[in-house]
Amino acid sequence: MNLLKIDFAGRLITLVTLAIAIVWAFPLYWAVITTLKPEFEVAQPGLNLLPKTWTLGAYTHVLTTTKIGQWYVNSVVVAVSVTVLVVMMGALCGYALSQLRFRGRTALWFTVLASFMVPIQALIVTHFVLMSQFGLINSWLGIVLPQLIVPVVVIVYKQFFDSVPKDFREAARVDGANEFDIFFRIYLPMNWGVTTALAIITFIGAWNAFLWPFLVSTADDTMTVTVGITMVKENFGVQYARNLAAAVLAALPVAIAYLVFQRRVTQAIMLSAGIKG
Amino acid sequence: MHTKSRDNWVAAAFVAPFVIAYLVLFLYPTVRMVILTFTDAPLIGAGKWIGFKNYQRLFNDKAYLSAVWNTGYFVLLTVIPNTLLGLVFAMMVNRQKGYVQSFILAAFFLPYILPVSVVYRIWEWMMDYQFGIAQHALDAFYGERVAVFRNKIWAMPMMAFVTIWWTIGFNVLLFIAGLRNISQDMYDASALDGAKRWKQFRYITWPLIWPVTALVLTIQLILQLKIFDQIYLLTLGGNVNNTMVLVQYIYKQAFQLNKGGYGATVAFSLFAIIVVVSVLQYQALRARPR
Numbered sequence: 412m413n414l415l416k417i418d419f420a421g422r423l424i425t426l427v428t429l430a431i432a433i434v435w436a437f438p439l440y441w442a443v444i445t446t447l448k449p450e451f452e453v454a455q456p457g458l459n460l461l462p463k464t465w466t467l468g469a470y471t472h473v474l475t476t477t478k479i480g481q482w483y484v485n486s487v488v489v490a491v492s493v494t495v496l497v498v499m500m501g502a503l504c505g506y507a508l509s510q511l512r513f514r515g516r517t518a519l520w521f522t523v524l525a526s527f528m529v530p531i532q533a534l535i536v537t538h539f540v541l542m543s544q545f546g547l548i549n550s551w552l553g554i555v556l557p558q559l560i561v562p563v564v565v566i567v568y569k570q571f572f573d574s575v576p577k578d579f580r581e582a583a584r585v586d587g588a589n590e591f592d593i594f595f596r597i598y599l600p601m602n603w604g605v606t607t608a609l610a611i612i613t614f615i616g617a618w619n620a621f622l623w624p625f626l627v628s629t630a631d632d633t634m635t636v637t638v639g640i641t642m643v644k645e646n647f648g649v650q651y652a653r654n655l656a657a658a659v660l661a662a663l664p665v666a667i668a669y670l671v672f673q674r675r676v677t678q679a680i681m682l683s684a685g686i687k688g
Numbered sequence: 689m690h691t692k693s694r695d696n697w698v699a700a701a702f703v704a705p706f707v708i709a710y711l712v713l714f715l716y717p718t719v720r721m722v723i724l725t726f727t728d729a730p731l732i733g734a735g736k737w738i739g740f741k742n743y744q745r746l747f748n749d750k751a752y753l754s755a756v757w758n759t760g761y762f763v764l765l766t767v768i769p770n771t772l773l774g775l776v777f778a779m780m781v782n783r784q785k786g787y788v789q790s791f792i793l794a795a796f797f798l799p800y801i802l803p804v805s806v807v808y809r810i811w812e813w814m815m816d817y818q819f820g821i822a823q824h825a826l827d828a829f830y831g832e833r834v835a836v837f838r839n840k841i842w843a844m845p846m847m848a849f850v851t852i853w854w855t856i857g858f859n860v861l862l863f864i865a866g867l868r869n870i871s872q873d874m875y876d877a878s879a880l881d882g883a884k885r886w887k888q889f890r891y892i893t894w895p896l897i898w899p900v901t902a903l904v905l906t907i908q909l910i911l912q913l914k915i916f917d918q919i920y921l922l923t924l925g926g927n928v929n930n931t932m933v934l935v936q937y938i939y940k941q942a943f944q945l946n947k948g949g950y951g952a953t954v955a956f957s958l959f960a961i962i963v964v965v966s967v968l969q970y971q972a973l974r975a976r977p978r
Binding site: 420421424425427428429431432433435436438439441442445453454456458496499500501503504506507508511512513514516519522526528529530532533534535536537538539540541543556557559560565589590594615618619621622626637638640641651654655657658659661662665666668669676677680681684685 | 695696698699700702703705706707709710712713714716717718720721724731732777780781783784788791792794795796798799801802803804805806808809810811812813814816818819821824853858861862865885903907910913914916917921924935938939942943948951952955956958959962963966
């Protein structure tokens with residue numbers, strides 16, 4: 412009997428959910444569709460869900476009149492460097508904390524945990540002083556270095572290495588493997604999924620970073636694309652199509668990374684929040 | 689003895705890259721920041737030792753106190769709404785299946801992976817005084833158009849809204865993970881006893897999801913205290929003082945006014961606030977709801 416009764420409240424909730432989801436996603440749609448309109452059409456009133464004239468003019472304008480190509484190169488170099496270094500340092504240190512017994516191990520572990528307390532934003536002043544002493548203002552390395560401190564990567568790796576059965580280790584030792592063999596041949600490959608997840612999320616984070624790249628790159632040539640697209644000046648009239656076209660281009664790599672690696676991204680977010688999934 | 693010292697060397701090789709980076713790029717800048725707070729140094733270059741003068745100045749600096757106030761206001765507007773709405777959205781997603789679920793989850797989550805400057809471009813366009821599509825909604829419900837990001841009253845709540853729109857996907861994900869850990873048996877059993885939706889939420893979901901709620905609240909609180917990017921971008925060219933937040937004030941003092949020492953003092957105060965607030969919150973959230 413109950414099965415036949417239609418759950419009206421349930422259906423209502425579903426409808427409301429769908430409506431909210433559509434409203435939530437609308438700004439994304441609206442931004443993308445605006446880039447495909449000519450500027451005069453962008454300024455027309457009303458909700459024109461599709462362009463009357465389809466054009467890629469905004470994109471060609473951005474690509475030809477700004478340094479977005481250079482910004483892209485900067486972003487790729489910076490984000491890839493940050494990703495490789497953060498993951499590598501995190502894996503090595505996490506392995507030592509998990510598997511090796513050495514002096515200062517406990518102290519190091521607590522230092523890593525305690526560093527959560529210091530907001531990296533509070534260090535912008537001294538990071539800037541340090542980078543200028545190194546002569547790294549307006550350079551790739553200057554953008555990269557202060558982004559390398561990501562203690563959570565160490566913690567995640569330690570947790571995963573902790574749960575690798577000790578038998579693998581014992582067996583490898585008997586076969587005469589040293590710690591580096593064990594790390595590179597057993598622990599790292601066994602946790603490849605974690606590495607991928609952390610790498611993707613670190614890449615997205617580095618690509619999206621704003622405050623530090625904004626402070627350290629003041630020249631047009633050294634900006635990352637995330638900073639660069641905010642610097643395009645509106646000299647006259649409306650140019651929302653162009654501004655948004657630049658924004659779409661800036662968002663493209665992370666959007667693609669997310670769509671391709673969806674499950675890894677969500678896994679990584681859980682991991683970094685301390686939920687082991 | 690011999691093997692022990694060799695073990696130490698092997699371990700040193702493993703931890704060296706992280707430890708060196710940590711010392712040079714984290715510990716040293718932190719110590720340096722504290723030392724800087726006792727000087728009148730410009731951004732680049734040496735300054736005189738002036739003792740606690742920067743700290744005294746901090747407590748008499750109206751602009752600083754208003755930055756603290758604005759930051760607190762922003763935290764108030766974002767942390768709890770973002771957490772509760774995250775839970776609501778997660779429960780909405782969790783009820784659905786298949787493609788519908790994927791679509792809804794994507795709608796809530798996609799904004800989260802975007803760079804802040806893209807979020808800024810989108811909302812600058814949505815809320816444009818003349819052409820913004822959202823101004824129609826404002827017109828319909830409020831009666832007139834508002835240049836929201838330049839308006840004293842509207843700016844903070846609107847930026848809080850944009851922030852929630854942008855970051856809620858993170859909370860939704862954590863809550864979905866939490867909801868899936870609650871056994872369906874509990875709901876089935878309570879349904880047999882005749883429990884309605886609200887009762888199920890009140891007596892099963894809410895208490896069992898609480899550890900995730902506490903986690904999300906903690907992450908949110910610390911995150912929003914460090915707010916800068918979207919406020920800086922969305923108020924570009926506006927009356928910045930009304931919406932000046934702490935990190936922005938560090939930026940202003942150190943980078944725009946070239947007062948490295950005082951900027952560092954503001955930064956140190958932010959650090960102190962975060963430590964105090966997170967300890968307090970940790971204590972408060974250890975209590976579970978009944």
